[in-house]
Amino acid sequence: MNxxxxxxLASVAALCCIPSAARPQDTTATKGVRIGLTYAPGTxxxxxxxxxxxxxxxxxxxxxxxxxxxxxxxxxxxxDPGATSTGALNYPAYAAAGAAAVVQASVTPSGxxxxxxxxxxxxxxxxxxxxxxxxxxxxxxxxxxVHRGSDEVERAITGVRGVAATRAAFVRDGSIWLIDSDxxxxxxxxxxxxxxxxxxxxxxxxxxxxxxxxxxHQTIVVRDLTSGTTHRIxxxxxxxxxxxxxxxGNTLVFAAGDxxxxxxxxxxxxxSAPVRLTPARGFSNASPxxxxxxxxxxxxxxxxxxxxxxxxxxxxxxxDLLTTTAFGDQMYRSDPDWSPDGRxxxxxxxxxxxxxxxxxxxxxxxxxxxxxEGRNDEPSWAPDGRHLLFTSTRTGMKQIWVLDTESGRTRQxxxxxxxxxGAWSPHLEAAR
Amino acid sequence: xxxxxxxxxxxxLAMLAVTACKKKPEPAPAPAPAPAPEPPKVNQDSIDxxxxxxxxxxxxxxxxxxxxxxxxxxxxxxxxEAASARATIAQMVYFDFNKDDIRxxxxxxxxxxxxxxxxxxxxxxxxxxxxxxxxxxxxNLALGQRRAAAVQRYxxxxxxxxxxxxxxxxxxxxxxxxxxxxxxxxxxxxxxFEIIAGGEKLRMPH
Numbered sequence: 001m002n003x004x005x006x007x008x009l010a011s012v013a014a015l016c017c018i019p020s021a022a023r024p025q026d027t028t029a030t031k032g033v034r035i036g037l038t039y040a041p042g043t044x045x046x047x048x049x050x051x052x053x054x055x056x057x058x059x060x061x062x063x064x065x066x067x068x069x070x071x072x073x074x075x076x077x078x079x080d081p082g083a084t085s086t087g088a089l090n091y092p093a094y095a096a097a098g099a100a101a102v103v104q105a106s107v108t109p110s111g112x113x114x115x116x117x118x119x120x121x122x123x124x125x126x127x128x129x130x131x132x133x134x135x136x137x138x139x140x141x142x143x144x145x146v147h148r149g150s151d152e153v154e155r156a157i158t159g160v161r162g163v164a165a166t167r168a169a170f171v172r173d174g175s176i177w178l179i180d181s182d183x184x185x186x187x188x189x190x191x192x193x194x195x196x197x198x199x200x201x202x203x204x205x206x207x208x209x210x211x212x213x214x215x216x217h218q219t220i221v222v223r224d225l226t227s228g229t230t231h232r233i234x235x236x237x238x239x240x241x242x243x244x245x246x247x248x249g250n251t252l253v254f255a256a257g258d259x260x261x262x263x264x265x266x267x268x269x270x271x272s273a274p275v276r277l278t279p280a281r282g283f284s285n286a287s288p289x290x291x292x293x294x295x296x297x298x299x300x301x302x303x304x305x306x307x308x309x310x311x312x313x314x315x316x317x318x319x320d321l322l323t324t325t326a327f328g329d330q331m332y333r334s335d336p337d338w339s340p341d342g343r344x345x346x347x348x349x350x351x352x353x354x355x356x357x358x359x360x361x362x363x364x365x366x367x368x369x370x371x372x373e374g375r376n377d378e379p380s381w382a383p384d385g386r387h388l389l390f391t392s393t394r395t396g397m398k399q400i401w402v403l404d405t406e407s408g409r410t411r412q413x414x415x416x417x418x419x420x421x422g423a424w425s426p427h428l429e430a431a432r
Numbered sequence: 433x434x435x436x437x438x439x440x441x442x443x444x445l446a447m448l449a450v451t452a453c454k455k456k457p458e459p460a461p462a463p464a465p466a467p468a469p470e471p472p473k474v475n476q477d478s479i480d481x482x483x484x485x486x487x488x489x490x491x492x493x494x495x496x497x498x499x500x501x502x503x504x505x506x507x508x509x510x511x512x513e514a515a516s517a518r519a520t521i522a523q524m525v526y527f528d529f530n531k532d533d534i535r536x537x538x539x540x541x542x543x544x545x546x547x548x549x550x551x552x553x554x555x556x557x558x559x560x561x562x563x564x565x566x567x568x569x570x571x572n573l574a575l576g577q578r579r580a581a582a583v584q585r586y587x588x589x590x591x592x593x594x595x596x597x598x599x600x601x602x603x604x605x606x607x608x609x610x611x612x613x614x615x616x617x618x619x620x621x622x623x624x625f626e627i628i629a630g631g632e633k634l635r636m637p638h
Contacts, residue, residue: 196570210573212605215558216560216600216601216602217600218573238598238599238601239573239600239601255574258577259581259585260578260581284571284577285574286570286571300568302571307530307568307571331530334567335570335571377568377569378568378569
């Protein structure tokens with residue numbers, strides 16, 4: 001009771017532009033034991049972030065604070081300048097400041113990031129971890145380790161692992177680029193000229209993309225981001241596009257054809273002949289996206305004469321028109337992306353001749369409209385099934401944006417130079 | 433053309449005249465006493481020989497020049513014909529929004545290509561389908577392929593073998609013109625034609 005009251009005081013009601021019935025529940029990913037705090041959807045526990053001690057502590061503080069803010073699940077309370085990160089914590093003072101939890105972090109002399117999360121109401125440490133920080137400080141691996149810390153803090157407090165330790169792949173200047181989830185570290189992947197439609201392997205180690213050559217020939221390339229080695233896949237046509245990995249990483253599905261295009265299934269690292277999944281009837285089928293259980297595929301098809309989103313079994317049987325209800329303009333819905341929680345399929349639908357992002361709830365097929373400003377397309381879900389990234393023209397040039405589908409909050413992920421075809425990575429685990 | 437023809441006629445007449453002279457029967461020579469040896473007219477003979485050689489050289493030069501001009505004129509004519517054929521091949525065809533149907537206004541353009549293809553049996557083409565900037569990036573890659581295939585189907589239905597074409601799509605990735613209005617979109621919804629083999633010495637249909 002006491003805890004609930006504390007939480008209520010500490011919570012900030014989320015700005016909500018989405019009908020509550022259509023809102024996904026945030027606790028579905030909960031696994032294991034959660035101590036001390038309960039998390040109510042639509043509310044945000046206050047989290048007080050103490051100054052971070054040790055070398056690079058200021059940078060760690062900035063990254064943790066930004067990650068927790070971008071996570072949209074907690075309300076970050078800046079540390080009192082007089083707050084201490086050593087010695088006994090003054091829980092009553094933190095409670096008075098609206099904190100349900102306190103994050104106490106330090107960079108140890110051995111180069112690890114030590115993080116403790118305190119339950120304010122319980123006046124005790126809930127969780128503590130050590131994350132090895134790879135040299136050099138502020139390098140990409142170092143930053144990713146801090147992001148992993150942020151994600152565990154978020155999981156401890158809300159029950160849902162954060163999505164800070166992720167990257168987006170996207171297309172800029174005719175190549176594939178990568179950028180960290182917080183907008184840092186954007187860079188072109190060498191050797192990806194002509195790259196389109198990047199897709200992540202569930203390991204986070206590989207991407208697949210469509211390589212468009214100067215001749216117009218298109219080939220699927222699977223690239224090892226660590227070693228830079230590539231494996232090329234074609235169904236024997238000049239057109240091979242829109243690859244997607246199955247959730248177990250053992251299958252790659254893509255579209256190929258010489259008139260219409262069909263979906264084909266292939267081994268991502270082998271040389272077996274791709275297997276046709278959709279019947280060869282001269283229609284265009286493209287943009288596959290697997291359900292998280294790997295049993296179904298959403299895709300775009302014009303089999304009714306115009307582009308709509310369909311779902312079929314992963315072997316190509318039982319195709320079913322998904323976008324049956326009337327919303328947006330007639331004639332054009334495409335580019336589905338199945339949410340990692342399995343509940344929704346995001347897609348783009350023309351409204352007044354301009355694409356907007358929508359999501360269809362698979363349980364009742366209700367549709368949420370998620371964007372309205374500018375032209376918005378190419379949705380890609382974050383691993384949390386709550387955030388998605390998309391391409392938007394709202395500031396003029398095409399850029400990748402992030403949307404919290406629960407609060408409606410958006411932020412611009414890419415700047416400087418047009419960016420499109422964003423794909424949100426899975427959680428990027430530490431190298432072992 | 434006229435020039436080269438008249439040059440050829442002149443040269444032929446000259447040859448005929450030479451042949452006729454040689455074939456003229458000569459009168460039987462009267463028996464004569466052994467002639468007294470005349471002093472050799474060395475100077476006069478060498479002057480005549482030199483004059484004849486000069487005349488022969490001039491004639492040959494004139495003939496060579498005429499032949500060269502004739503060849504150059506023929507080469508220019510063939511190049512103009514090849515350029516005309518290449519221009520006919522390169523002529524783009526355009527499509528309606530989100531459609532791959534061959535429009536009526538594209539048919540004469542494609543029919544002209546059929547003539548060129550029939551007149552040049554080694555000619556092979558790459559047909560590249562393109563789309564405007566609206567619509568899905570990925571779906572437009574598929575749509576561009578259908579446009580290229582629709583063009584190929586039309587050409588094949590008019591008697592050209594399918595093996596003479598390669599079809600590809602650039603979707604919306606290579607706009608012909610920039611712009612966010614119908615004028616720009618209409619120019620970008622197109623099929624382009626590129627010669628990939630047999631493009632030397634193209635002939636127009638006759």
